[in-house]
Amino acid sequence: MSEIRTVAPTPPMPPGTNNVVAVDGASMVFNEGHSNQVDALCDIDLVIRPGEFVSLIGPSGCGKSTLLRLIANLLSPTSGTVLVNGKSAHQARLEQDYGMAFQQSGLFEWRTVEKNIELPLELKGWKKAARRQRSAEMLELVKLSDFAQHMPWQLSGGMQQRVAIARALAAHPALLLMDEPFGALDEMTREHMQAELLRICAAAATTVVFVTHSIPEAVYLSSRVVVMSARPGRITDIIDVPLGGDRGEDTREDDSFYKLITEVREALRGSETGGPSDGSSDGVRGIEDR
Amino acid sequence: MNATKFVRVVGPPVVVGAVLIGLWQLLVVGFDIQPYLLPAPSAIWSALLDRVGDIWDAMYVTGTNALIGLAAGAVLGIAMSFVLMRFQTMNELVTPLAIALNAIPIIVLVPVFNNMFSSTTEVPRRLMVTLIVFFIVMVNVAKGLRQVAPIHLELMKSYAANPREILVKTRIPNAVPYLFTALKIAAPGAVITAFVAEYFGGRQNGLGYSITSNAASSRTDAMWAYVMGACVLGLVFYLVSAALEKVTSPQQQVGGIAPGGATS
Numbered sequence: 001m002s003e004i005r006t007v008a009p010t011p012p013m014p015p016g017t018n019n020v021v022a023v024d025g026a027s028m029v030f031n032e033g034h035s036n037q038v039d040a041l042c043d044i045d046l047v048i049r050p051g052e053f054v055s056l057i058g059p060s061g062c063g064k065s066t067l068l069r070l071i072a073n074l075l076s077p078t079s080g081t082v083l084v085n086g087k088s089a090h091q092a093r094l095e096q097d098y099g100m101a102f103q104q105s106g107l108f109e110w111r112t113v114e115k116n117i118e119l120p121l122e123l124k125g126w127k128k129a130a131r132r133q134r135s136a137e138m139l140e141l142v143k144l145s146d147f148a149q150h151m152p153w154q155l156s157g158g159m160q161q162r163v164a165i166a167r168a169l170a171a172h173p174a175l176l177l178m179d180e181p182f183g184a185l186d187e188m189t190r191e192h193m194q195a196e197l198l199r200i201c202a203a204a205a206t207t208v209v210f211v212t213h214s215i216p217e218a219v220y221l222s223s224r225v226v227v228m229s230a231r232p233g234r235i236t237d238i239i240d241v242p243l244g245g246d247r248g249e250d251t252r253e254d255d256s257f258y259k260l261i262t263e264v265r266e267a268l269r270g271s272e273t274g275g276p277s278d279g280s281s282d283g284v285r286g287i288e289d290r
Numbered sequence: 291m292n293a294t295k296f297v298r299v300v301g302p303p304v305v306v307g308a309v310l311i312g313l314w315q316l317l318v319v320g321f322d323i324q325p326y327l328l329p330a331p332s333a334i335w336s337a338l339l340d341r342v343g344d345i346w347d348a349m350y351v352t353g354t355n356a357l358i359g360l361a362a363g364a365v366l367g368i369a370m371s372f373v374l375m376r377f378q379t380m381n382e383l384v385t386p387l388a389i390a391l392n393a394i395p396i397i398v399l400v401p402v403f404n405n406m407f408s409s410t411t412e413v414p415r416r417l418m419v420t421l422i423v424f425f426i427v428m429v430n431v432a433k434g435l436r437q438v439a440p441i442h443l444e445l446m447k448s449y450a451a452n453p454r455e456i457l458v459k460t461r462i463p464n465a466v467p468y469l470f471t472a473l474k475i476a477a478p479g480a481v482i483t484a485f486v487a488e489y490f491g492g493r494q495n496g497l498g499y500s501i502t503s504n505a506a507s508s509r510t511d512a513m514w515a516y517v518m519g520a521c522v523l524g525l526v527f528y529l530v531s532a533a534l535e536k537v538t539s540p541q542q543q544v545g546g547i548a549p550g551g552a553t554s
Contacts, residue, residue: 072448074444074447074448093447093448093450094450095450096448096449096450098448099448100444100445100448102441102444102445104441106439106441106442106444106445108442108459108460108463110463110464110466111463119449119459120449122459123446123449123450123451123455123459124449
């Protein structure tokens with residue numbers, strides 16, 4: 001049912017207007033001109049529309065985290081442009097247009113759970129009462145209302161990660177950037193957190209860019225899965241995931257779920273053995289041996 | 291801690307201590323050991339009771355020196371750590387030097403200070419304590435200000451935080467447990483330094499001086515009485531530093547750079 005599309009398949013859209021993320025010809029080279037030069041990303045085009053849940057998946061070193069950091073403006077591309085909400089990524093960061101969560105929760109261990117969630121609001125200059133109210137709302141959303149006054153180390157790993165997600169969403173950003181946020185969790189917690197994330201993002205109508213190396217996770221969560229290959233990092237495939245908006249535990253048992261997993265796996269395999277037949281794997285591959 | 295547990299924890303060392311003192315008493319009396327070699331605990335106790343006021347005065351002098359040095363060293367060390375955090379090159383120059391200085395017994399500088407400043411004041415001794423504490427605090431706090439988790443810096447960047455906000459909301463709170471660790475190391479170091487500094491001359495009023503002078507005139511029972519005063523003073527500083535350790539939660543423990551040389 002879902003067709004595999006090749007590179008640069010995003011449907012025709014007027015550039016810039018309604019897109020949450022628009023990456024155009026972005027490349028990222030680390031240590032340019034030195035012997036340890038790394039071509040982390042090569043000529044990336046990616047458009048993400050409002051309400052989409054897009055996963056970036058690929059072998060380690062394929063630059064998926066780097067791509068996420070370009071969107072977040074934690075890194076600047078060597079060439080190409082990155083627009084977020086129609087603005088430059090830099091401007092979008094200054095205006096705190098996105099929330100971010102990482103593999104480690106990155107909670108500030110000297111702050112209570114509540115104060116952690118309030119931190120981005122503090123930096124936005126919110127008044128104390130408004131901050132307190134929002135953090136209470138967010139804690140309710142991630143079902144941790146009883147833990148507002150706890151210190152992070154008193155919480156389990158899964159609970160800490162939920163606090164981190166609440167913090168990322170505290171300012172109600174239109175865009176949520178997540179870098180393997182469930183990577184350090186056990187399988188049970190992980191599946192539970194995935195369902196929670198879908199619920200939270202649906203409730204807040206958030207667009208998500210999600211880096212993962214788990215195929216079932218990518219398929220379960222996403223409306224589109226972006227498959228990447230390594231050295232240089234590039235997009236080799238974008239796979240639609242037409243599982244609908246209402247996903248639950250049954251979805252994981254569904255035949256179409258398995259079919260999509262197979263599809264993503266094959267796309268990943270293709271990307272590792274020289275990429276699809278677009279002839280793009282020329283020359284630069286020499287970097288592999290370093 | 292309930293009563294039974296308290297007895298179980300505190301009981302054994304108290305019993306062992308009492309037995310040891312009893313054995314000491316028996317040994318001295320039984321073998322008729324001369325008081326100038328080793329006085330009996332009972333003799334030390336009566337010497338202590340005779341001089342309790344003098345011992346208290348000496349403890350006050352030495353304790354004040356340690357406390358003033360500790361406070362001054364901590365303030366200066368914190369101030370310097372901010373300078374080191376701000377200027378990378380300075381950090382690279384000063385930190386190895388500070389660690390190297392900590393590895394040598396800089397207590398031997400006391401006679402130099404006695405010459406430079408008046409040896410009829412407490413200044414040289416307090417200066418010595420300040421110097422010892424200063425390096426411990428500076429190195430550890432600078433480490434805390436610098437070694438911020440990369441994820442915290444990325445998050446602060448994603449929040450578009452300016453350098454002042456990063457300092458106030460990330461670096462300084464991150465350095466607080468490092469400061470407590472430094473003080474925990476420095477507090478006993480301060481009292482030992484204040485005490486030993488008196489061995490190098492200067493005013494004749496502290497515990498260190500009283501111990502050496504009583505030892506020199508073979509008043510060993512009095513000497514031991516002053517040693518007990520020194521024990522109490524050390525214990526007070528230790529308890530304060532242990533309380534400081536409690537202030538930092540167990541999850542925030544960080545390894546400090548311990549002093550070397552004469553203070554360890």
